[in-house]
Amino acid sequence: MENKFVNGLFVSKRDNSPDFVKANLAFNEKFITYLQENFNDKGYVNVDVLESKEGKLYAKLNDWKPDASMKKEEPKEETKEEINLSQIPF
Numbered sequence: 001m002e003n004k005f006v007n008g009l010f011v012s013k014r015d016n017s018p019d020f021v022k023a024n025l026a027f028n029e030k031f032i033t034y035l036q037e038n039f040n041d042k043g044y045v046n047v048d049v050l051e052s053k054e055g056k057l058y059a060k061l062n063d064w065k066p067d068a069s070m071k072k073e074e075p076k077e078e079t080k081e082e083i084n085l086s087q088i089p090f
Helices: 030-037
Strands: 009-012 024-027 047-051 057-061
Touching: 009 057
Parallel strands: none
Antiparallel strands: 009 024, 047 057
16 A cells, blocks of 8 residues: 655654644645645545554555445335334224
């Protein structure tokens, strides 16, 4: 699987950040072009923030798409039975 790094997006974590701060993101002008070139069919650019083996954070394009064999089958139409109100015991 090829890593597609996000151009113009920089991910870091400051050592003195509180625990609830998971990452700091910085964007430069190249990021705008990157977004425009990478929108998916639904109009999104999906990005994963990952950690390298050395512990450094980085951003990677998530361009995963389900293949045709993973698509859900359409639910079958249920047949509806008429209910006779006189048959209800209450």
